[in-house]
Structure formats: structure tokens, C-alpha cells
Amino acid sequence: MRLSDNIILITGGTSGIGLALGKALLEMNNQVILLGRNREKLAELEKAGFETMSCDLNELSDVEKASVLIQNKYPQLNMLFNNAGVQYNYDFTESVIPLEKISQEININITGQIILTQLLIPLLSNNSNAFIINTSSGLGAFPKPDGVVYSATKAAMRNFTVALRYALQKNSIGVLEVIPPVTDTGMTAGRTENKISADELVERIIPQLRRERKVITVPRMRIFLWIAFLFPSLANKILSRP
Ligand SMILES: NC(=O)c1ccc[n+]([C@@H]2O[C@H](COP(=O)([O-])OP(=O)(O)OC[C@H]3O[C@@H](n4cnc5c(N)ncnc54)[C@H](OP(=O)(O)O)[C@@H]3O)[C@@H](O)[C@H]2O)c1
Secondary structure: OOOOOOEEEEEOOOOHHHHHHHHHHHHOOOEEEEEEOOHHHHHHHHHOOOEEEEOOOOOHHHHHHHHHHHHHHOOOOOEEEEOOOOOOOOOOOOOOOOHHHHHHHHHHHHHHHHHHHHHHHHHHHOOOOOEEEEEOOHHHOOOOHHHHHHHHHHHHHHHHHHHHHHHOHHHOOEEEEEOOOOEEOHHHOOOOOOOEEHHHHHHHHHHHHHOOOOEEOOHHHHHHHHHHHHOHHHHHHHHHOO
């Protein structure tokens, strides 16, 4: 794909991986629209040269409004990164989980972004060099017990990506998946395992985007995806090691 002179929308663009990606793409001479909830952060980011869009992916009416604004303001939009995500770690087997927590995690991670994508397909179809790039997670392939709902949403994102790729062949829209390894962002604050920085991850993502790799990730994640595919119990054992 061409990585300059695009109009790019990034959900979850106000921090972490989305922001690092946005910065790299802005430097490569693209118009970058960052979507998030935090209006103060969005105002700051506008000063740094980004376009911004306020939208709470948990509110489906917000998603519809954002899609109308995008269609009116950015008719040349040709790339959508569905990157927003939250991970709430809790014991799913406990009887007192606030039910809202479950529905929020599902809405933000999958439902809101599936609907945003559907609403933007007519626009993307009209433009050349059109791509949808979805951020999933290794946990979509090797789920973990303290992230039952998160793992389920990321498995959904993985299947959404593949099904959409087939469905959009006739529209000439490419559909790719990014699977980050554990990356040092707000989402992983407090976790002690080896993390790479969001900037380093983006350095690895950019050449793979250029080559239109269907699954964009780092080598050790590719190996682990194979282990999880062939020997799911072994993957679970490795992950459960203290
Ligand atoms: N970090 C990792 O190790 C890792 C590993 C695998 C996959 N991932 C995936 O990578 C993606 C980016 O995560 P990150 O690590 O960069 O996390 P992050 O720094 O916490 O960023 C999450 C982003 O999602 C946005 N967001 C959260 N709730 C939202 C809502 N209701 N409506 C709209 N936007 C919302 C946040 O924006 P506002 O706060 O402005 O709303 C923020 O920009 C996620 O999909 C995550 O699942 C991360």
C-alpha cells in the first residue's frame, strides 16, 4: 500500500499504539484523524497537527454521528484503523461483576467498531488505496482466564477481519490485522513482563503495512500463534507459568 497522501482515521488514536501509529503516519505526509473520548487530549492533539473526532464507541448513537461527520468532512477517507480497545481484568466466575462492565468491553472492542466500519464502507469503496486495518490480540487465539470477555472480543475481531476481507474483495478494499505483542501502554500499566514500546511496535508495523501483510506482528507472536493453533493446551500451559 502507499503510505503517504492518505486520509486515515484511527480509533483509539489518543494514546498508546494508536497515537504512536498516528504520529508516524502524520510524519509520512498523511492527514490523520484521531478518534477518542477524551476531549482535552483531542484538543491537545489538534495543536500537534492532527484532525480529531470525539466519539464514545460504547454509545452507538455516537458512532452513527461520527460516521456522518466523517462522510461530510472527509469524503476522501481511504484508511480506517480499528484500534480502540479496553481490557478489564476480573474474575468472570464471580457473581457480582457489574453487568455494564461486560457490555462496555464488548461494545468498545467489537460492536462499535464493526458498526463504524459498516457505515464507512461506502466512502472507502469510492477511494483508491483503501484499507481497513484491525487491531486484535494474541488473546484472540490463546485466550486467558482473567480476560474472558476481552479474549472473546479479540477472537471476534480476528474472525471479523477475515470475513470482511473476503466480503470486500469485490470493493477493492484490503483488510489487514495487527496483532501487537505485549506493548508498554496504559492498557498494560502494572504488568511486569517484557514489553516493547509503542514506537518500536510501530517501526515494525510500517514495513509490513507497506507489504500488505495480512497478519502484521512480531516473529515471536507468529511462533506462538502456531503453537496455539496446533497445541492449544501447551499454549495455555506456557501462558499460565508463574
Ligand atoms: N498494549 C498491549 O500490550 C496490547 C496487546 C495486544 C493488543 N492490544 C490492542 O491494541 C489496541 C490499542 O491498545 P493500547 O495498548 O494502545 O491501549 P491504550 O493506550 O489504553 O489506548 C486505548 C485507546 O482506546 C480508546 N478508547 C477506550 N475506550 C473508548 C471508548 N469508549 N470510545 C472510544 N475510544 C475509546 C482510548 O481513547 P480515549 O481514552 O480518548 O477514549 C485510547 O486511545 C487495543 O485494541 C488493544 O486491545 C494491545
